[in-house]
Amino acid sequence: MRIAVIGGTGMLGAPVTAALRDRGHEVRVLTRHSEHPVDLTTGEGLEDALDGCDAVVEAANTRSPKLAEEVMVGGTRRILAAEQRVGVPHHLAISIVGQEAVPFGYYRAKVEQERLVVDGPVGWTLVRATQFHPFVADLLASAARLGVVPAPRFLTQPVDAGEVGAVFADAVEEGPEGRTITVAGPEARPLRAFVDEWRDGTGSHALRIPLRVPGGLGRALRDGGLVTDSPDVRGRITFRQWLAAQHSDEPVATRP
Ligand SMILES: NC(=O)c1ccc[n+]([C@@H]2O[C@H](COP(=O)([O-])OP(=O)(O)OC[C@H]3O[C@@H](n4cnc5c(N)ncnc54)[C@H](OP(=O)(O)O)[C@@H]3O)[C@@H](O)[C@H]2O)c1
Numbered sequence: 001m002r003i004a005v006i007g008g009t010g011m012l013g014a015p016v017t018a019a020l021r022d023r024g025h026e027v028r029v030l031t032r033h034s035e036h037p038v039d040l041t042t043g044e045g046l047e048d049a050l051d052g053c054d055a056v057v058e059a060a061n062t063r064s065p066k067l068a069e070e071v072m073v074g075g076t077r078r079i080l081a082a083e084q085r086v087g088v089p090h091h092l093a094i095s096i097v098g099q100e101a102v103p104f105g106y107y108r109a110k111v112e113q114e115r116l117v118v119d120g121p122v123g124w125t126l127v128r129a130t131q132f133h134p135f136v137a138d139l140l141a142s143a144a145r146l147g148v149v150p151a152p153r154f155l156t157q158p159v160d161a162g163e164v165g166a167v168f169a170d171a172v173e174e175g176p177e178g179r180t181i182t183v184a185g186p187e188a189r190p191l192r193a194f195v196d197e198w199r200d201g202t203g204s205h206a207l208r209i210p211l212r213v214p215g216g217l218g219r220a221l222r223d224g225g226l227v228t229d230s231p232d233v234r235g236r237i238t239f240r241q242w243l244a245a246q247h248s249d250e251p252v253a254t255r256p
Contacts, residue, residue: 003172004053004088006030006038006079007060011132012094015165016057023169028053031060040075041067046082055090055172056083058117068109076113080120090176092168093117095128097157097182101225103216123176129164130157130184130226133242136191140198144206149199151192152211154221157228158194159185160237167233184231186238188224194239201243 003020007013008029020027030038030049038045040060050056058079062071076093083091095114099107117124136158143149164183171181195208213221 001054001172002026002028002052003055003057004028004030004036004050005057005059006040007058009034010059010061011134012061012129012161012164013057013059015162016059016168017165019162019165019169020172023173025169025172040078041070043078043082046078047086050079050082050088051086053086053088055092056088057168057172058091058093065105068106072109072113073116076116080116080122083122089123090125090172091117091120091122092125092127092171094164094168095126095180096226097128097130097184097228097231098225099128101223102220118178124178125171125174125176126180127164127167127171128180128182130159130228130231132161132164133158133185133237133239134161136194136239137198137202137243137246140195140204141202144204148207148209149195149204150211151195151208152213152221153190153192154213154218155188155224155227156191156194157185157188157226158239158242159183159235160242163233163235163237181233182228182231183233183235184228185235188227188229197240197243201240201247 003025005013005017005027008017009031017027017029028036030036032039036049038049060071062068096110099110140149167181167183
């Protein structure tokens, strides 16, 4: 099959691309800076890049809160319209476990993005995942550059992005069944437990400071808004194993 992976160089897009290529599929990587340049904020390049594709995986993202709406909601609208024009039969998108329960602008954009896909004109599959291991590690590393790491109590359940990539590759091969697949990491624990593992694993001496997230956002997070004990697919690679693999040439050894 020929598949376009939008955001194919990102934390999720790169392992999706690798999983599809490993299975012998032809992958077009679409980003603002790839061989097939597209810009989701304008739609530029989309129609040409999607023409002739059997499926499109939408895995773009923005770190800018101001652009979240434009890249994810506007971007999804533009992608779906281009897919409809050139006849792509299957759109696959990524959402976040619990996003509708957490009052935060980024998650509101994700909820709207998901709605567009489900109500849209193209056959679809949604994958809802928990936070990726490198996302948690990057967050802590950014804070540690200022000498501190926040250690809140709220539950998080990081998952290996490669395992999520494999779920996408399966879903591409299964075709547009209009279903939502949830994928979560092996352990739901307070973020502060992962902070301790991260400090051990990286040797960071950044000061660990307790943090209480205020308001409705804090309440939703403390109530386990971003975790699930009944995912369709439970990842096997723990945060500790993933961290260890970052400093080793050995593949990640999973628990039995
Ligand atoms: N990170 C997590 O823990 C997590 C967990 C669950 C779900 N998700 C979801 O997974 C998706 C991907 O997140 P990620 O963390 O993997 O992203 P990421 O690592 O930040 O990568 C973003 C990708 O999007 C591309 N991109 C950014 N702006 C673009 C634009 N205007 N037009 C076209 N391409 C653009 C980037 O390439 P260029 O910069 O070259 O354009 C890059 O390939 C998001 O929908 C996110 O909500 C993330």
